Amino acid sequence: DIQMTQSPSTLSASVGDRVTITCRASQSVGSWLAWFQQKPEKAPKLLIYKASLLESGVPSRFSGSGSGTEFTLTISSLQPDDFATYYCQQYDTSFSYTFGQGTKLEIK
Amino acid sequence: QVQLVESGGDMVQPGRSLRLSCAASRFSFSSHSMHWVRQAPGKGLDWVAVISYDGSNKRYADSVKGRFTISRDNSKNTLELQMSSLRVEDTAVYYCARGDIVFDGTIVPLPLDHWGQGTLVTVSS
Numbered sequence: 001d002i003q004m005t006q007s008p009s010t011l012s013a014s015v016g017d018r019v020t021i022t023c024r025a026s027q028s029v030g031s032w033l034a035w036f037q038q039k040p041e042k043a044p045k046l047l048i049y050k051a052s053l054l055e056s057g058v059p060s061r062f063s064g065s066g067s068g069t070e071f072t073l074t075i076s077s078l079q080p081d082d083f084a085t086y087y088c089q090q091y092d093t094s095f096s097y098t099f100g101q102g103t104k105l106e107i108k
Numbered sequence: 109q110v111q112l113v114e115s116g117g118d119m120v121q122p123g124r125s126l127r128l129s130c131a132a133s134r135f136s137f138s139s140h141s142m143h144w145v146r147q148a149p150g151k152g153l154d155w156v157a158v159i160s161y162d163g164s165n166k167r168y169a170d171s172v173k174g175r176f177t178i179s180r181d182n183s184k185n186t187l188e189l190q191m192s193s194l195r196v197e198d199t200a201v202y203y204c205a206r207g208d209i210v211f212d213g214t215i216v217p218l219p220l221d222h223w224g225q226g227t228l229v230t231v232s233s
Contacts, residue, residue, distance in 0.1 A: 001170070032217055034219035036153075038153075043203055043223040043224065043226060044145075044203075044220075045223075046219055046221050049219040050219075055221070087152065089153070089155075089220070091217055091218075091219050092217070093208070093215075096155060096167070097143065097155040097158065097220075098155060099145075099152060099153040
């Protein structure tokens with residue numbers, strides 16, 4: 001089955017920094033890739049879908065790119081509310097709906 | 109505003125069974141596939157199962173195949189997860205989430221765009 005690998009597992013950054021998280025798929029998933037943000041004790045929140053489309057209501061400092069097997073989530077200027085854990089997930093219906101292992105974004 | 113409310117979480121002994129429910133409202137439930145996703149304490153998200161909009165297709169993660177059964181009742185806007193032969197490693201918060209939509213007979217892939225608040229299942233002796 002498809003494996004989704006995120007890097008890094010932990011990222012320390014400061015408010016105002018630009019950060020990038022990478023997600024790699026073991027096989028091509030086309031553009032069927034979503035990014036989620038999760039805060040402690042809360043359900044995940046959809047940020048990006050179809051690799052690069054911004055979910056309604058999500059700030060424009062979030063962006064996604066990539067296709068096939070390599071994808072990135074970029075936050076252009078970190079805000080205090082952005083410190084959370086981020087997950088990628090592939091939703092190509094040919095495969096299981098695998099999540100990446102997560103990237104915890106911490107305050108430096 | 110789409111609403112998904114899970115219920116049924118409890119503490120059970122290994123080997124026992126438990127049924128989770130998810131009540132859906134404020135969207136066309138019968139037009140969407142539905143998922144269960146779980147998260148063990150301190151761990152990442154783990155996809156569990158999906159059921160098609162009409163209940164005709166079901167898929168499971170290998171870790172639960174043969175032990176869990178996903179079902180839905182479109183007349184009641186409810187999704188269920190019947191869990192049997194529970195193991196300690198099934199301990200997690202279980203979320204229901206909305207997925208693909210059927211439009212004019214064509215299934216349009218969608219991400220899991222709305223999630224419930226989760227219900228906690230603890231498997232322990």
